[in-house]
Amino acid sequence: MSRSFTIRVPATSANIGPGFDVVGLSLSLYLTLSVTVSSPSAPSAEEPPLIRYSGEGADEVPLDAYKNLTTRVALYVLRCHGVPAFPANLTIHAANEIPFGRGLGSSGAAVIAGVLLGNELGALRLSRARMLDFALMVERHPDNVTAALVGGFVGSYLRELDPAATEAASVPLSEVLPEYPPDAGADWGVHPPQPPLGIGHYVRFGWSESIKAVAIIPRFELSTAKAREVLPSSYSRKDLVFNLQRLAVLTTALAQNPPDPELIYEAMKDRVHQPYRKTLIPGLPEVTSRITPSSHPGLLGICLSGAGPTILALATSGFEAIAEDARAIFREKNVEVDWKLLTVVGGSTVEP
Numbered sequence: 001m002s003r004s005f006t007i008r009v010p011a012t013s014a015n016i017g018p019g020f021d022v023v024g025l026s027l028s029l030y031l032t033l034s035v036t037v038s039s040p041s042a043p044s045a046e047e048p049p050l051i052r053y054s055g056e057g058a059d060e061v062p063l064d065a066y067k068n069l070t071t072r073v074a075l076y077v078l079r080c081h082g083v084p085a086f087p088a089n090l091t092i093h094a095a096n097e098i099p100f101g102r103g104l105g106s107s108g109a110a111v112i113a114g115v116l117l118g119n120e121l122g123a124l125r126l127s128r129a130r131m132l133d134f135a136l137m138v139e140r141h142p143d144n145v146t147a148a149l150v151g152g153f154v155g156s157y158l159r160e161l162d163p164a165a166t167e168a169a170s171v172p173l174s175e176v177l178p179e180y181p182p183d184a185g186a187d188w189g190v191h192p193p194q195p196p197l198g199i200g201h202y203v204r205f206g207w208s209e210s211i212k213a214v215a216i217i218p219r220f221e222l223s224t225a226k227a228r229e230v231l232p233s234s235y236s237r238k239d240l241v242f243n244l245q246r247l248a249v250l251t252t253a254l255a256q257n258p259p260d261p262e263l264i265y266e267a268m269k270d271r272v273h274q275p276y277r278k279t280l281i282p283g284l285p286e287v288t289s290r291i292t293p294s295s296h297p298g299l300l301g302i303c304l305s306g307a308g309p310t311i312l313a314l315a316t317s318g319f320e321a322i323a324e325d326a327r328a329i330f331r332e333k334n335v336e337v338d339w340k341l342l343t344v345v346g347g348s349t350v351e352p
């Protein structure tokens with residue numbers, strides 16, 4: 001007898017302008033895993049899962065379960081609960097709509113899918129809060145993973161940990177997710193680093209149903225790691241206050257009906273990450289400054305999505321004009337784009 005289930009995790013856009021590493025929005029593109037496992041099935045290191053993959057990233061994603069981000073995370077969760085290996089006869093088909101390295105939370109979705117997979121395979125019954133702890137051991141800023149797990153427009157923070165917990169949470173990623181081969185005699189990690197309890201905390205803000213998201217997606221990848229390298233390690237008080245003022249207004253302004261374009265356009269400006277990332281994204285300052293509520297009725301605000309290079313425009317109408325004019329501006333910089341009209345959706349699901 002075999003058991004099948006489906007895991008569905010949404011794309012996310014982090015930051016929404018001033019909320020760097022703080023806010024995230026779940027969007028209607030999905031990573032879907034269709035999983036089949038023999039039941040009952042004992043853990044087996046000799047028989048790794050069979051992974052099939054289609055959609056975005058299919059030409060670059062590793063299909064080796066010890067290299068693939070989702071299955072590595074699932075194995076980490078299992079090992080932390082005393083299960084040393086995947087169950088035998090496990091097959092996973094990943095169908096992915098979330099483009100890689102574009103600022104739409106592909107890695108966050110892969111990590112959340114892995115946590116949910118480990119939880120299901122081990123019948124662990126982890127709480128949402130505990131699942132978030134596991135995700136935060138891998139992706140160490142909470143904005144994408146929290147929104148991908150719980151859905152909606154979400155704000156989150158990482159708890160200040162005591163020195164022991166800080167040490168536990170600071171282990172190198174290679175120790176959390178070793179790309180270990182199933183060699184005979186390999187250390188199967190009887191003692192993997194356990195996440196401290198209650199690392200991440202979140203709240204869901206309101207969201208006006210009238211607001212949709214236009215994702216303008218350049219046809220090149222920018223890794224989050226590279227887009228974080230260009231950021232300074234300290235900021236002026238003026239720039240921090242600029243962002244804090246806007247973020248405080250934005251979290252409520254996006255829930256109001258009807259949404260106020262003047263308030264939101266200004267509240268989606270940022271001085272903490274976007275100015276530094278313009279060197280990596282030709283056209284970023286031009287698109288965000290030339291597309292405004294006066295030039296494009298229906299537009300509410302425009303920002304970099306996550307670490308980029310995607311631009312996110314929030315709007316109630318006029319979607320095509322916003323996207324096509326952004327395309328024309330990017331073209332002046334020799335950047336080709338695709339665009340999608342997305343809605344804000346609920347969080348991850350696991351269904352039989």
Ligand SMILES: Nc1ncnc2c1ncn2[C@@H]1O[C@H](COP(=O)(O)OP(=O)(O)OP(=O)(O)O)[C@@H](O)[C@H]1O
Pocket residue numbers: 012014031057061068069070094096099100101102103104105106107108110144222223224225305306307308
């Ligand atoms: N479905 C997936 N399965 C396995 N690995 C994935 C999957 N999705 C993403 N990844 C890995 O994550 C990498 C992209 O992560 P990165 O953090 O750079 O970008 P992103 O998550 O798309 O953007 P952002 O964090 O700014 O929203 C890919 O190159 C790939 O290695």
Ligand SMILES: N[C@@H](CCO)C(=O)O
Pocket residue numbers: 014015020021022141143144224227228273306307
């Ligand atoms: N807050 C993160 C999101 C990317 O995953 C960043 O902007 O670097």
